[in-house]
Amino acid sequence: MHRRFVLARRPDGLPQVDDFRLESVPLPTLPAGGLLVRNRFVSVDPGTRGRLGDRETYAQPLALGEVIQAATVGTVEASEHPKFKAGDWVAAAFGWQEWAASDGRGIRVVPDNGLAPSTAIGVLGIPGLTAYFGMLDIGAPQPGETVLVTSAAGAVGSAAGQIAMIRGARVVGVAGGPAKCAWLTGTLGFAGAIDHRAVSDMTAAVAAACPEGVDVLFDNVGNAMIDSVLPLMKRGGRIVVCGQMADYNRPAEQAPGLRNTRAFIGQRLTMRGLVAFDHVRQYPQAWADLTGWIRAGRLKYREDVVEGFEHLPQAFIGLFTGDNFGRRLVHLR
Amino acid sequence: MHRRFVLARRPDGLPQVDDFRLESVPLPTLPAGGLLVRNRFVSVDPGTRGRLGDRETYAQPLALGEVIQAATVGTVEASEHPKFKAGDWVAAAFGWQEWAASDGRGIRVVPDNGLAPSTAIGVLGIPGLTAYFGMLDIGAPQPGETVLVTSAAGAVGSAAGQIAMIRGARVVGVAGGPAKCAWLTGTLGFAGAIDHRAVSDMTAAVAAACPEGVDVLFDNVGNAMIDSVLPLMKRGGRIVVCGQMADYNRPAEQAPGLRNTRAFIGQRLTMRGLVAFDHVRQYPQAWADLTGWIRAGRLKYREDVVEGFEHLPQAFIGLFTGDNFGRRLVHLR
Numbered sequence: 001m002h003r004r005f006v007l008a009r010r011p012d013g014l015p016q017v018d019d020f021r022l023e024s025v026p027l028p029t030l031p032a033g034g035l036l037v038r039n040r041f042v043s044v045d046p047g048t049r050g051r052l053g054d055r056e057t058y059a060q061p062l063a064l065g066e067v068i069q070a071a072t073v074g075t076v077e078a079s080e081h082p083k084f085k086a087g088d089w090v091a092a093a094f095g096w097q098e099w100a101a102s103d104g105r106g107i108r109v110v111p112d113n114g115l116a117p118s119t120a121i122g123v124l125g126i127p128g129l130t131a132y133f134g135m136l137d138i139g140a141p142q143p144g145e146t147v148l149v150t151s152a153a154g155a156v157g158s159a160a161g162q163i164a165m166i167r168g169a170r171v172v173g174v175a176g177g178p179a180k181c182a183w184l185t186g187t188l189g190f191a192g193a194i195d196h197r198a199v200s201d202m203t204a205a206v207a208a209a210c211p212e213g214v215d216v217l218f219d220n221v222g223n224a225m226i227d228s229v230l231p232l233m234k235r236g237g238r239i240v241v242c243g244q245m246a247d248y249n250r251p252a253e254q255a256p257g258l259r260n261t262r263a264f265i266g267q268r269l270t271m272r273g274l275v276a277f278d279h280v281r282q283y284p285q286a287w288a289d290l291t292g293w294i295r296a297g298r299l300k301y302r303e304d305v306v307e308g309f310e311h312l313p314q315a316f317i318g319l320f321t322g323d324n325f326g327r328r329l330v331h332l333r
Numbered sequence: 334m335h336r337r338f339v340l341a342r343r344p345d346g347l348p349q350v351d352d353f354r355l356e357s358v359p360l361p362t363l364p365a366g367g368l369l370v371r372n373r374f375v376s377v378d379p380g381t382r383g384r385l386g387d388r389e390t391y392a393q394p395l396a397l398g399e400v401i402q403a404a405t406v407g408t409v410e411a412s413e414h415p416k417f418k419a420g421d422w423v424a425a426a427f428g429w430q431e432w433a434a435s436d437g438r439g440i441r442v443v444p445d446n447g448l449a450p451s452t453a454i455g456v457l458g459i460p461g462l463t464a465y466f467g468m469l470d471i472g473a474p475q476p477g478e479t480v481l482v483t484s485a486a487g488a489v490g491s492a493a494g495q496i497a498m499i500r501g502a503r504v505v506g507v508a509g510g511p512a513k514c515a516w517l518t519g520t521l522g523f524a525g526a527i528d529h530r531a532v533s534d535m536t537a538a539v540a541a542a543c544p545e546g547v548d549v550l551f552d553n554v555g556n557a558m559i560d561s562v563l564p565l566m567k568r569g570g571r572i573v574v575c576g577q578m579a580d581y582n583r584p585a586e587q588a589p590g591l592r593n594t595r596a597f598i599g600q601r602l603t604m605r606g607l608v609a610f611d612h613v614r615q616y617p618q619a620w621a622d623l624t625g626w627i628r629a630g631r632l633k634y635r636e637d638v639v640e641g642f643e644h645l646p647q648a649f650i651g652l653f654t655g656d657n658f659g660r661r662l663v664h665l666r
Contacts, residue, residue, distance in 0.1 A: 050595075050599075222594075223590070223591070223592070227590075241594070241598055242598075244594070244595060244598065247594075247595065252564075252592050252593045252594075252595055253592060255592045255594070255595075256590065256592075257556070257560075257591055257592045258556070258590055258591040258592075258594060259556070259585050259586060259587075259588045259589075259590050259591075260585045261555075261556055261559075261574070261577070261580075261585075261588070261591060262383070262580065262585060262588075263606075264574040264605070264606030265574055265575075265576070265577065265606040265607065265608060266383075266606070267606065268605070268606050268607070268608060268611065269605070269606050270603065270604070270605045270606075271597065271603070271604045271605075272597070272601070272602065272603045272604075273596075273597030273598040273599070273600070273601050273602050273603075274598065274601070275598060275601060278601065
């Protein structure tokens with residue numbers, strides 16, 4: 001037998017532990033020509049929230065009773081597949097379950113790059129790739145420009161900010177609490193950090209931290225945050241809509257509105273939404289760059305590992321209150 | 334003596350006639366090496382509203398007592414300037430006044446292209462150029478795509494829609510009233526037209542007129558309109574923020590908000606603001622294309638000419654209630 005979490009009911013607002021049901025089901029059997037994987041790390045991602053509702057976002061909604069989908073890293077326990085052998089670490093999307101059987105599609109052997117296998121679904125997984133393509137393709141920071149990153153101590157934001165620094169930009173981050181802010185300016189070398197929990201007027205706080213204005217806003221928070229920064233955007237500024245953490249838990253009609261949109265004409269702004277999957281053909285280049293920067297000490301990352309499969313729902317819910325500090329993964333013992 | 338209108342007070346909301354003051358001042362004298370122009374057509378533009386307030390938009394606010402700025406077409410009455418001779422038609426930005434003196438900078442002789450000189454500040458002026466660059470550079474419609482244009486019977490919208498048709502797109506327009514809608518589908522050949530005055534649910538109306546969704550939204554109206562269309566935007570869609578007619582007369586904090594922004598990630602949307610002046614080096618190509626399309630009968634335009642200098646304020650105010658039908662100019666008798 002092994003365990004899995006399925007969608008028990010669709011969350012109303014902030015997800016609750018009872019929205020997920022823990023099931024014990026028979027271990028999968030090895031499919032002919034396929035492989036059997038034991039998950040070791042399972043991710044929790046804010047973007048998953050969109051799939052728990054009944055409206056289509058950039059992915060189909062999950063069905064009730066379906067295993068919660070998520071990125072995973074695990075070990076091959078048995079294989080008849082020529083590309084995989086027992087003992088290999090593999091990155092996949094097996095979701096919130098302890099074991100999985102597969103025909104091998106959509107699975108990737110974690111390369112031996114000297115980094116922990118968990119990084120395959122962190123700084124080298126969708127979070128790192130999202131930061132990479134969002135910052136380089138849409139943000140496109142130039143040397144000396146000012147880049148503001150929100151949820152900057154998170155997996156995506158911290159990578160995005162450092163990539164902007166590698167491109168020569170001056171980077172300021174928004175994060176929750178003094179520890180995260182100290183990490184941004186101390187360990188990562190951001191030019192500034194804004195603790196959103198200590199700020200009542202975000203526009204004023206950003207103006208103080210970015211006295212020349214903002215060339216690139218890389219946003220993971222949502223409408224209220226973007227609206228606060230719009231009046232400070234510089235001529236030709238770019239807004240990367242990467243995540244909308246603060247808006248995922250409410251229907252669109254209850255979301256705060258973007259009102260300061262006259263800046264779009266006045267400052268010739270561009271705002272663009274991003275999904276890393278669209279860039280799958282450029283993943284090899286991105287992996288090469290990200291790995292190189294990590295090895296050179298120019299790209300640092302944090303993993304926030306929660307121990308124990310049974311804590312998956314709470315680990316996920318905690319994302320929305322900012323409990324995590326870095327890429328949050330659940331380690332299956 | 335000649336007449337001019339100056340800013341008497343900053344409008345609160347919809348401009349009033351009393352916000353403008355009619356002055357009689359001495360005729361300007363011919364500057365050494367310069368020229369003297371008698372304005373024949375003066376434009377009224379919604380975008381001027383932004384300059385009547387005290388906040389900077391994409392242009393500096395006008396000072397109280399300053400002549401209202403606007404595009405003009407006039408005749409050279411006297412010239413010591415080698416580029417201009419008496420009798421030439423010239424396009425300039427002399428504003429709401431009957432005569433002007435100039436050193437020649439920023440003035441352009443209206444070419445003899447077989448079109449009425451007034452077109453130099455209409456379909457061949459900033460409205461036509463705005464449509465051209467906004468549609469081709471930002472909207473970039475592809476054959477078979479669906480393009481929705483708002484304020485579609487206006488100077489910018491009607492040109493933008495026809496340019497999209499020339500590029501092979503299916504074009505639907507939003508306009509106010511049955512006469513404008515009939516002109517869009519009848520004379521211009523739009524695939525559909527939505528009378529916004531007859532519609533209570535804009536999203537439903539657009540969905541009915543664009544059953545496959547919208548690839549390009551070319552918007553002249555503002556936040557409420559964009560928000561209505563966001564849920565219908567197709568994957569990779571582009572939103573051209575060309576004008577915000579409905580929002581110019583209120584402070585940003587009172588504007589309707591864009592709430593349906595989750596479509597930015599879900600559908601990988603791009604929204605960009607536009608000012609034609611940024612493309613000044615490409616004007617010659619744009620003029621050549623626009624003129625060619627007009628001569629070929631592929632680009633039609635309407636001018637809505639108000640007779641009499643003294644009617645300038647009312648002609649301007651009427652733009653915000655949709656009084657005009659086509660490019661509105663005031664003809665100075």
